Amino acid sequence: MSVEMAEMQRKNSIPPIQFGEEVTGAETLLRCLLLEEVEYIFGYPGGAVLPIYDSLYGSYFKHILTRHEQGAIHAADGYARATGKPGVCIATSGPGATNLVTGIATAQMDSVPLVCITGNVAQSLIGTDAFQEANITGITVPITKHSYFVRDVRDLPRIVKEAFHIATTGRPGPVLIDIPKDVANAIAPFTYPDHVEIRGYRAEVVPEDEEVQKFIDAIKSAKRPVIMAGGGIIAASADKELLAFAEKTRIPVINTFMGLGGFPGTHELSLGMPGMHGNFTANQALLNADCVIGLGVRFDDRITMGRTKEFAPNARIVHVDIDPAELGKNVSTAVTVTGDVKNTLERAIPLVTACESEAWIKQLKDWQQKQPYKYKTDGDTLKPQAVIELLYTSTDGEAIVTTDVGQHQMWTAQYYKFKNARSFISSGGLGTMGFGFPAAIGAQIAHPERTTIAVVGDGGFQMTNQELAIVSQYNIPVKVAIVNNQCLGMVRQWQELFYDNRYSQIDLTCSPDFVKLAEAYGVKGLRASTPQEAEAVWAEALAHDGPVVVDFRVAQGENVYPMVAAGDTLDQMELGEE
Template sequence: MKMSGASCVVEALRQEGVSVLFGYPGGANLLLYDALIDSGIRQVLVRNEQGAAHAASGYSRVTGKPGVCMATSGPGATNLITGIATAYMDSIPLIAITGQVGTDLIGRDVFQEVDITGATEPFTKNNYLVKDIRDLPQIFKEAFHIATTGRPGPVLIDIPRDVQTAILDFSYPEAVDLRGYKPTLKGHPRQIKKAIEAMMDSRRPVIVVGGGGIMADATSELIAFAERMQAPVATTLMGIGAFPASHPLSLGMLGGDHGVYPAKQAVAEADFLVVMGSRMADRSTGKRSDFAQKALTVVHIDVDPAEIGKNIDIHIPIVGDIKRTLQGLLEQDFHRENPEWMTQVQEWKRVVKGTGAGEGAAGLDPMKVIQQLSAKASKDTIVATDVGQHQVWTGRYYAFEHPRTFLTSGGLGTMGYGLPAAIGAKIGCPHQQVLLVTGDGSFQMNLTELATAAQEGLSIKIVLLNNSRLGMVRELQEHFCEKRYTQTTLTGNPSFGKLAEAYGFPAIRVEHQEELDAALDHLLAHEGTMLAEFIIDPVSNVIPAQQV
């Protein structure tokens, strides 16, 4: 069937099962948008292209499907960059489509021309500049395959205007076979056997699971393995939700400065450590020379061989998909009891070390806000956060029971991620409650996406922790700059309640602890989007943890 290049793009999306596209139109993608009109694909108009990438990421993370975003050339394309890099760092499957100037104009510095494939090469799994319409079907088939297999990640496709207008007798490939790209999914049997033997010789085993456990949908296998192994489970920030918080073997979030006490203690004392689906970067390990020093054996399982042993010393590498590799481990004949270790772990779990507001605090205790929010929200509620102190408080004190219910920017640490990610999550899972936990600094990065929520008729409950500060930076200045505070007090903050109302949403403001319960009940019961602003103690810290 003969069709234009723009129509070929739309048909390729349909063939891949795409039902939602987040984007912003412009001159270089005008024809792509025109071809979308009768496609049946839902188009979500964001207010900034960065929001499109984050929304596509949020959609992907809750559904397990690749998110799709689109922008025009030049500034439209460059506005996608932060969202693409965010997805790359957190291994989120994303297809980013950009319009481009005509092929005969490339390299001439014409209006709204930018080398977006060159700019994004370091943080895309692959990218394409389409120079010939005949390559379009194959490129799209490859892009979706690459984005969703092995270690997932973003792929960008840049399409010049003349390719969009050219005509092709369209035929979509049924399969793709890329030479040199054959991800290993099943762990090697010999390595699996070695891991089991080392585990059976250990006395203090610990499992650490990262975002790879969620991407692989490996929760049921992880629970079975932990129970048979009698090993407690810590999660990295990206792994939150992979193991239910209520399970007796759950340790909570691991982190050098930001992790909870039982997770840090158990890893510090472990003589056998299994790391699954995590690169174990600095936020998870803290000072590398101090990490897991008593571990006689460290097993590292990851579908990406480049991540194994990159940040920590390991003894037994296993390349493979977490779910498939856990299935291989569970096929082995092993079962163990470990009462002394389990008793010690439970003692650590009874010790609560946190960061709450002290006596005479000038505002609410953020720890209590998050704890009470967690207690009141349904267990399948999806929670998105931005980046800052509120992100860490949520990771520490919100009890997540299910995978794909915690969305945050872990690797890149992108302020402004939360609201568009929550929008994508609500569109992906319309029947689940979606919360956004944000700070007054992060919220202002992409707050214009409130218009997108209004336009789409979405129900998102916004929990805004307002300390009138860039709290995490202020805290770092307290610790490392001898309390010389500069450029972290947000004296120009707007009235967030009036701002929400300007977009058509109700808002409440909470300043006192005795108001907290009723305010949270009101927020969670409200039909539609609502903003609840909680005035928290401006000097509450995340680190160092102090016992309360």
């Protein structure tokens, strides 16, 4: 055992690990996870992983038994996004493994580090259509950063070491390890490598000096520059560097949906979110900028609207990303920097000076004052936007907020001003309904001292609400805010605007009584239908020291505005009613 491993064991009070001792593959796996400093595992047992679960019995790990494998991987995802550490989940073979697929794709699209461990039938049965056999490595090849099928127990330590390295370095992502049952039962001397050497894999990309200098030179001459900060800022833990860079250069900052929290939403240089449901000022900034500095962004279709030639038509585009495949993929770039955005900003900050941008900043502030996010109030009717504003003001923007997908997701992005990185957790690229609640569980476990709110719709919540059993069993104090408009809100909005009010299969009025559902699980349930009730029950929810479900009955026909229709350009914004 190396000196480093011995010190890590001492520091983390990990039970002594005997190297060279003959142990099973299942025990080998757990020892490897201990050495990777894994504390929490989210999972669901089954036949093919029984050897692993037998080794888990009475172990050091905190295992969270979810009620569905999808809940396990979304909770591991929330844990990873809230901490920056890799989330770990376990599922059995066949349907257990395939139930992870949506969560794996979610993590891949949003660059989240996960290590997903699945069991499989014994190798002698592979290819025979054995009970609960599935080629999960083949199924997940397109949606993982890498997938492993373990054929020899002696390879398992190296594979685990590589899996954590791949998941957490470069552009993060999910890695799958599929372990046949015979490998889990096989016996071999325990070893664990001190370091990783993967031929052809060079994840830590340091920008060339010439690239960094071109990045700096592109900014010097700009009069109307804007930074567009994406999820790469958060993945690289570069939020402090971004703040220092923006303040020194006096360049306003747009946060993409995945980048929310990477720059304080209350800062004077913050312009908020751009794109389909972005604000007027952020979109005008892109339309009028002479230099757009993309930091860890994909320039995806929700920002460019698929009209890449008309995107930022007056601007030179500077793009910094650790993944060279993203550079120039969606929009034409004038300057590219291949490398870690944190490292790039650290090297640039001492060399940059303030831009001549004060007139530009004044123009942006004028737009912000004239065209803020707005909605029409209506007496005692509870508006969904008001619910998000209530969540924001009551927590002073300091909570961890997770969401599902739909209207409530966009209202959260618009009306909750995130101050801190890793405080907004949502499925961006894949748009996964059912994500928000289990992700909040993982985030709350990661940060038990912080208020964690799951903002969900009445549709998405019903996809994973069985995980109420977990928050009840472990007294995990997640606050669930259901924005209940009794329909599939975003689908209804599109059917209203683009399908001539033909509302097809969006009615959720037969949903359960969510208060009674919560109480059936032993969780406190509350309901509000007016602004006054909303304030009272939300204060009660925050004061309660355990989990709470709050059913906010909101106006059914409310739409998310501003909106840019698919195929339109950013200057074709529908601002909605005054």
